Amino acid sequence: MIFLELFLTFFKIGLFTFGGGYAMLPLIQSEVQLKGWMSQSELVDFIAVSESTPGPFAINIATYVGSQTGGILGSVCATLGVVMPSFIVILIVARCYEKFKESRVVNGVLSGLRPAAIGLIGSAVLTAAATVFIPAEPAPFLEVITSYDFLCGAVIFAICLPLILNKKKKIHPILVIALAAALGIISGYAPLLFA
């Protein structure tokens, strides 16, 4: 039953997402990629889509995976699943949040989860790097790092990174994504011009 499976999978993802955002990527890989609902590069591509559309990443990806695997009803089930744990937990915590804030157990658990989230984002960096630099078909190392695709990826990354890390002038991520897309199109068609 695909709808129940979508609901339960995203319920699990919602329940184990802390702080949100990219820390949930390895979780999505564990749960969604292994089920074959989404490939690694599709996941990285979707990050760009989610950054360029309104709304939180968790909702966006639930809706997307749901609709790709089960149509409209699938996206309803997945989205409901990812929202439900938040909804239940907050309704409980809202009644006694003074206690929650000062609870030693809660603070202890968080002192373990905060660094864990950083480790998970580190792993997400590797995943994204793999989709940029490692070709789909295995090839010798030297051949890979001297290939045209590898060089284009490295150049586009080297252009985007300082723009994103720039503190003086905040550049919106959407603009960087648009620039990366334009550079991707140019570098993709360039060899055809000279062929």
Place this chain on the structure above:
Amino acid sequence: MKEKMRRALILFATFFKIGAFTFGGGYAMIPLIQKEVVENKKWISDSDILDIIAIAESTPGPIAINSATFVGYKVAGVFGSFCATLGVVLPSFVVISIISVVLREFSSLAAVQFAFRGIRAGVLALILKALISMYKQCPKGAVSYVLMALAFVFAAFTEINVIFVLIGCAVFGLITSLTAARRAEK
């Protein structure tokens, strides 16, 4: 009762607006929520909203959903939290439903594939930035470094489900902080 219904409707509209106009996820929503709920609508006091955000960050689930549910509950009870959450989810849901159809239609075009090849390099830079800023915010210490390293290695290089890694880190953090507190009391 009527007043509650009216408030719930305004909650829905307010969070729909917040959901529709924030790009880039939960953290981007926080200033907008503060502005709407504290300054414009005056539903919640300045210090309460800070508590709400702190709790939204430390409970499971996306921050946007957590804070919508919490604010909704404070303003108009359970029905209020339902309306606020529905409001914040709906814009994403509609936009992505449309986009997923469009992506399916156009993803085989060469230009689109080239664009995404470039985009992946840009996304790599975005995630790297998230890593750097999260690292800066995290309290440092021996236990933290060990947990960061363990979570990274297990998530990146093993097939172990990330859920177990998270549970392990939570238990480890709980034990070390409780023993540290006990030692401090002695």
